[in-house]
Amino acid sequence: MSKKEQIIKESIQLFSDYGYEATSMTKIAEQVDIKKPSLYAHFKNKDAIFYSAVKQVTGEYVDFVLTTIDQTKGQTSKDTLYNVLHHAYTNEYQTEFLGEFFYRFVLFTPNEVEAQIKPLIKRSEEKLESALIKIVEEGQANREIDATLSSRIVLRNYLFIFNNLDVDVRYYSLRGSELEQYLNDIWSVFWRGVKN
Amino acid sequence: MSKKEQIIKESIQLFSDYGYEATSMTKIAEQVDIKKPSLYAHFKNKDAIFYSAVKQVTGEYVDFVLTTIDQTKGQTSKDTLYNVLHHAYTNEYQTEFLGEFFYRFVLFTPNEVEAQIKPLIKRSEEKLESALIKIVEEGQANREIDATLSSRIVLRNYLFIFNNLDVDVRYYSLRGSELEQYLNDIWSVFWRGVKN
DNA sequence: GTCTATATGAAGATAGAC
DNA sequence: GTCTATCTTCATATAGAC
Numbered sequence: 001m002s003k004k005e006q007i008i009k010e011s012i013q014l015f016s017d018y019g020y021e022a023t024s025m026t027k028i029a030e031q032v033d034i035k036k037p038s039l040y041a042h043f044k045n046k047d048a049i050f051y052s053a054v055k056q057v058t059g060e061y062v063d064f065v066l067t068t069i070d071q072t073k074g075q076t077s078k079d080t081l082y083n084v085l086h087h088a089y090t091n092e093y094q095t096e097f098l099g100e101f102f103y104r105f106v107l108f109t110p111n112e113v114e115a116q117i118k119p120l121i122k123r124s125e126e127k128l129e130s131a132l133i134k135i136v137e138e139g140q141a142n143r144e145i146d147a148t149l150s151s152r153i154v155l156r157n158y159l160f161i162f163n164n165l166d167v168d169v170r171y172y173s174l175r176g177s178e179l180e181q182y183l184n185d186i187w188s189v190f191w192r193g194v195k196n
Numbered sequence: 197m198s199k200k201e202q203i204i205k206e207s208i209q210l211f212s213d214y215g216y217e218a219t220s221m222t223k224i225a226e227q228v229d230i231k232k233p234s235l236y237a238h239f240k241n242k243d244a245i246f247y248s249a250v251k252q253v254t255g256e257y258v259d260f261v262l263t264t265i266d267q268t269k270g271q272t273s274k275d276t277l278y279n280v281l282h283h284a285y286t287n288e289y290q291t292e293f294l295g296e297f298f299y300r301f302v303l304f305t306p307n308e309v310e311a312q313i314k315p316l317i318k319r320s321e322e323k324l325e326s327a328l329i330k331i332v333e334e335g336q337a338n339r340e341i342d343a344t345l346s347s348r349i350v351l352r353n354y355l356f357i358f359n360n361l362d363v364d365v366r367y368y369s370l371r372g373s374e375l376e377q378y379l380n381d382i383w384s385v386f387w388r389g390v391k392n
Numbered sequence: 393g394t395c396t397a398t399a400t401g402a403a404g405a406t407a408g409a410c
Numbered sequence: 411g412t413c414t415a416t417c418t419t420c421a422t423a424t425a426g427a428c
Binding site: 025 | 403
Binding site for chain 1: 353359378386
């Protein structure tokens with residue numbers, strides 16, 4: 001791994017744990033075992049490191065979810081929707097790493113970099129939504145999902161869970177069987193609410 | 197309003213908008229129109245201001261919701277649950293002010309003050325949950341809500357919406373009829389999922 | 393309680409040698 | 411590319427006069 005890649009990797013972890021302001025260039029330099037001024041040989045400034053970190057995380061996040069969707073296709077829509085959700089929340093990489101960073105900065109973007117990173121996040125959301133709406137519409141065509149509900153409402157409710165479950169997982173430190181229980185409690189009411 | 201109360205009031209707004217680290221003592225002093233060192237006549241340090249701010253916001257938040265529950269009682273459980281949710285999200289004080297602060301620091305507590313404020317937040321949640329579980333159980337006794345679902349599952353789903361709708365409202369800047377639509381989309385699927 | 397002046401430290405960033 | 415040394419700015423916080 002190049003020094004530049006190392007810097008991005010370690011800064012993702014630090015930004016995740018401490019937030020933007022509380023992550024100093026000194027801390028980043030320590031993590032990659034160089035001195036602070038050497039960082040400026042790789043990046044123009046702190047904002048540039050942050051931007052690269054966001055770009056990498058949003059990219060990995062989209063790839064992760066799209067791959068999961070691909071791998072779970074060919075099942076019923078119910079199973080696909082459930083498995084995508086389940087896989088996203090029982091995969092350690094997603095829950096311990098991507099999610100923490102992603103949601104921290106989606107929800108509370110530092111003012112200095114807001115204009116730069118909002119488009120990155122918006123594009124990643126659009127990609128996921130267009131993949132998921134297809135599954136919902138297939139489910140309605142199959143009569144698995146109530147077709148009197150608009151696909152927009154079903155998708156909105158699914159995304160509401162998909163996006164916000166992360167908040168609860170993090171807040172209650174849900175893991176293992178507790179997480180499994182929580183996920184099923186939320187899923188079961190959702191499915192009762194949309195099934196045909 | 198005393199100077200001390202003014203400091204708390206203005207600091208809530210600043211912490212809300214900029215976060216903990218990015219809110220400086222200088223900014224707080226400017227907002228209340230005194231010089232920075234004068235702040236230290238009222239509070240020991242920045243953490244103490246933050247603690248007072250959290251204490252006030254969590255107190256007001258609990259009062260707001262409990263008052264809403266009281267005012268909407270005597271209706272069906274369905275109406276009470278819906279109205280509590282609706283009132284919380286169409287009240288400007290809640291959406292523009294309490295929510296922003298509350299969720300910012302519930303989700304991402306600054307490390308310096310985490311140990312002090314976690315108990316404040318936990319207590320406020322417990323109060324709300326014990327008020328809401330009663331309404332759910334009444335609804336099950338009335339046969340409005342499916343009694344084969346445990347009250348814990350129903351409450352969990354309701355709180356999931358109640359707490360996390362805020363995240364979406366803020367993220368998508370939902371207001372007026374858009375907010376109303378969003379809220380109804382989420383509520384309608386929830387209610388289909390739990391009703392008898 | 394409020395101020396001016398100041399201490400102390402750490403932040404982001406640069407200059408320039410190697 | 412990496413370093414030491416340094417600049418500048420701004421942070422929290424205190425001393426002590428009024």
